Amino acid sequence: MSERKQGRRSAQSAEQTKCEIMRVATELFCELGYERVSLRNISEKVGVSHSLIRHHFGSKEKIWYAISDDLHNYMETYLRTVIDNIPANATPSIKLYSFSVRLLAHMLIFKQPIQLIADAVRQEEALIDYFIGTAGEIEAIVNGIADEYNNDHPDTPIKIWEIKWQMLMFAHGAASLGPFMMETWSEETDDYQRCLLNHWQMFNSIMAARFNVPHSDILSPEKVKDLVYPMPCHEECQS
Structure with a gap:
């Protein structure tokens, strides 16, 4: 050789x-x-x-930062995928609705990002500060859509961070309080995926109402994972 x-x-x-x-x-x-x-x-x-x-x-800290960088890059790519799959001629309401409910679906299926964020809150400030940012192309696009929405609905404006906060609460609840989620719907099912769908549907209903989404445009998947776009593995991590 x-x-x-x-x-x-x-x-x-x-x-x-x-x-x-x-x-x-x-x-x-x-x-x-x-x-x-x-x-x-x-x-x-x-x-x-x-x-x-x-x-x-x-060091352990450098491993953590490497993982965080990798997840950040992955999520940036995934967010771009979500945005690219929203019809360009959709209204700001539909764009924000679709973006938020599909992103939560991903967070419910792939729990590691929210688990790392939740753990970082309990650690040094440097760790959680690493996750909180307002710069970047994706952030600018979403903020731009929010500005369009607020221009169209001056009497009921939205704050993107409030939507983010709701998303984080729903994602973290499913990731850390699974037994309580299962108990909530124990009388109708013992299937985890069905309970996860019910959990997502609660957020879906809130977002649909918040953005006045027509009934015909409200998503109604059979499983949460049906809303998640496929993503290729990182080439350097493939065998």
Whole structure:
């Protein structure tokens, strides 16, 4: 084998190891919380040496930031996907409604972002500050749609952060209080996915009413995951 091929294979192996470290660390941070996870916990579960993790990342904090960066990039791409799938000629009301209910659907199915955010609130300010931002192209697009809506509805303006807050509450409730969610609809079903759909429907009803969405435009999926757009895996993390 040539030195070039050996070098390429070595680089791919190193990248796969880094991805596996991040995957395991994400699971541990979500399950146990940042403070209760150590580099040794991560190394034991991944099956690599403590020193190898330090070689790739340096510290637990740097692993957390790498995970956060990765999730941020993923969510930026997903948000763009949601926006791109909303008809350009839709009214601001429909755009905001579609964006909010589809984004919550994603957050209910893929819980790790909200779990990390909730844990970050309990940690150093630097961690939660990392998640709270008002800059970026997606933020500007959503704010622009909100401005259009407020221009059309000056008597009932909306605040984007209030919509975000409602979304966070619904996402975190399903992620951290699953048994209570199941108990809420225990008389009609014991199926988790059905309860998750009922939970999403509560938010859906609130958003549909808030944005005066015509009945014909209100989404009515059979499962929450039906509202989630497929996303490719990161190339560097594929085998």
